[in-house]
């Protein structure tokens with residue numbers, strides 16, 4: 001598949017489409033990924049495992065190698081490699097400030113979203129009283145559920161869980177609103193479900209939290225690869241994501257206003273930094289990971305050329321990726337739903353969602369389906385993806401779903417291969 005299908009729309013929407021059409025084509029993007037040369041049992045490998053972790057473009061690996069081979073040092077000393085390390089880490093904060101639409105002082109780094117969330121949860125809970133409440137959702141990955149349960153147990157807090165509506169595959173908005181009350185201290189909500197692709201109305205959830213005097217913690221791990229995050233528009237207090245889901249290495253990134261981070265009772269060891277954002281970052285950081293994560297954002301911005309600010313280029317690149325992802329989603333959805341025995345889970349195309357499709361095939365375990373697809377060079381994930389409650393509520397248990405995710409390098413041809421291979425298995 002090459003380029004965006006430019007749909008005519010009235011007025012400025014057409015201009016927007018034309019601008020999006022300047023973003024590098026899928027074929028051009030694919031040329032950046034050495035992993036796409038891999039072959040499996042005679043087939044070129046198609047990576048549909050993006051929701052579990054995407055492939056990495058050459059520029060990201062090169063930024064990390066360059067750092068390790070030529071600038072590697074610990075921070076805050078006077079010799080050049082240390083000074084260069086400080087400068088590269090500062091630059092990474094600036095890049096992520098653009099990524100989030102925040103300021104560099106609002107950006108901190110950690111191992112991954114789960115570790116960051118535990119750390120923030122512990123710090124917050126130190127300031128809460130027994131009986132205070134945290135609201136979580138059934139739809140969320142347990143990385144944004146388990147940390148809150150853990151601190152609730154330690155501190156005598158109450159966790160309230162907003163119901164998944166199994167007909168819409170969305171959090172029941174009335175239930176969520178009903179659960180948020182005067183004792184609510186925090187609402188923990190996912191921006192997008194890694195299991196079903198559902199994109200939630202997080203701006204509305206954060207507004208409800210704010211109105212109740214509570215904080216909001218957004219899990220953007222499955223959202224950030226597909227939609228440009230805008231923390232101002234979302235109105236959240238915390239937002240965490242992981243760069244290995246958007247073409248970077250394994251590193252976690254947190255947005256939280258510096259003043260809020262400064263006020264947290266963070267478990268710290270002397271002489272760790274006292275000032276935000278570094279006070280959230282324990283010990284020596286994963287410098288090469290942070291630098292690689294920033295390189296992933298720089299690579300995403302580069303898809304839209306060199307004109308404009310980084311944020312403007314990111315906006316264009318994400319708009320194009322979104323359009324392409326929607327087209328691939330429709331193709332996968334229509335292809336799979338035409339196969340006898342396939343059940344699809346998740347909101348319909350055309351509603352707020354990511355290009356992540358979960359399905360099952362009657363008479364086959366999800367493991368059988370995933371192994372069959374490997375024989376065709378198609379790498380897909382299966383199971384409950386740590387969204388255990390979603391799998392339980394949909395009657396799937398640990399067998400869960402087969403999950404197919406489109407990424408920036410996914411082609412229509414790959415989607416067709418995947419649909420054909422599932423159809424072959426369906427025929428027995």
Ligand SMILES: Cc1ncc(COP(=O)(O)O)c(C=O)c1O
Nearest residue numbers: 112113114141143194221222242
């Ligand atoms: C939606 C979602 N939230 C949280 C996580 C956990 O992220 P991490 O691996 O960075 O801890 C994942 C990982 O798959 C995820 O998909």
